[in-house]
Amino acid sequence: MTIDRTLHHFPLDPASRQARLALGEKRLPFVEVSTRYWERPKELTRLNPSGMVPVLVEKPADGPPLVLCELRAILDHLEEAYPDPPLLAPDPAERAEARRLLTWFERKFEFEASGYILHEKIEKRLLGLGSPDLANLRMGRDGLKNHLFxxxxxxxxxEWLAGKRMSFADFAAAAHISVIDYFGDMPWREFPAVKTWYMKLKSRPAFRPLLSDRWPGLHPAGHYDDLDF
Incomplete structure (x- = not known):
């Protein structure tokens, strides 16, 4: 069955990046619509009343479209509807660990680390809220190191975050870390195991589109798209 897919996303949003990685790893073609969600465009709010990305729309040739709003709904659907390759392990303990880490990054990591850094580095610029607050950046960087330990x-x-298999947990971590790395805030030298793991993910075909992301006025660190950094 032919299905047209459209992903409404923001390139430097970790949740959007997780959806893109999952679609890419499952080799599902899709059209990207880069969306300025903070401007609350009508097309986005019609699809998702919260006005948040990502939103995935699947249009089968012989039926109504399926609209999947925000990350967890998208990941659950992709794993259920397209189980090959699996991104949750068959082992129940490893699946539970992957889900635990997914929640960890959605809540704790974002609250203590990436939320501070990305608000100061991205959101303030996009919303015209002035220069980064150095105290907030320091809190985010301190929190980042705690999580990296x-x-x-x-x-x-x-071998992978949740166990023997690559999973959604790896994509969650890599999505957040990749945006932080875009701005050069990753202390790679202090965390060699994290760096080796990230290099494996960075070299996968699903990851390559993320390395070409650019946003006007927000330039990446020099090593950002270097596979051998």
């Missing part, structure tokens, strides 16, 4: 410990004992 945890990730480094996990990756010294595991």
């Amino acid at each position: 945890m990730l480094d410990d996990l990756l010294q004992a595991r």
Whole structure:
């Protein structure tokens, strides 16, 4: 069955990046619509009343469109409707660990680390809220290091974050870390296991479109798209 897919997203949004990685890893073709969600465009709010991205629209040739609003609904649908390749392990314990880490990045990591950094580096620029607050950036960078110690410990004992298989947990971590790395705020030298893991993900075909992302006035660090950094 032929299905046309459209993903409404913002290139530097971690949730949008997770959806793009999942679609790419499952080799599902889709059209990207880069959306200035903070301007609350009517097309987006018609699809998702919250006005947030990502939103995935699937249009089968012989039926009504399916509108999937925001990240968790998109990931659950992709895993259920397109199980090959799987992005949750068959082992129940590993699946549970992947889901735990997904929630970790949605809540704790964003609250203590990426939320501070990305608000100061991206949101303030887009919303015209002035220069970055150095105290907030310091809090975000301190929080980032605390989380990276945890990730480094996990990756010294595991091949992937949740266990033996690459999963949505890896995409969640990589989506947040990749945007932080876009601005050059990742302390790679201090966390070699995280760096090795990230290099594996960075070299996957699904990841390559993210490395070409650019936003006017927001330039990436010099190493951002370098696979051998």
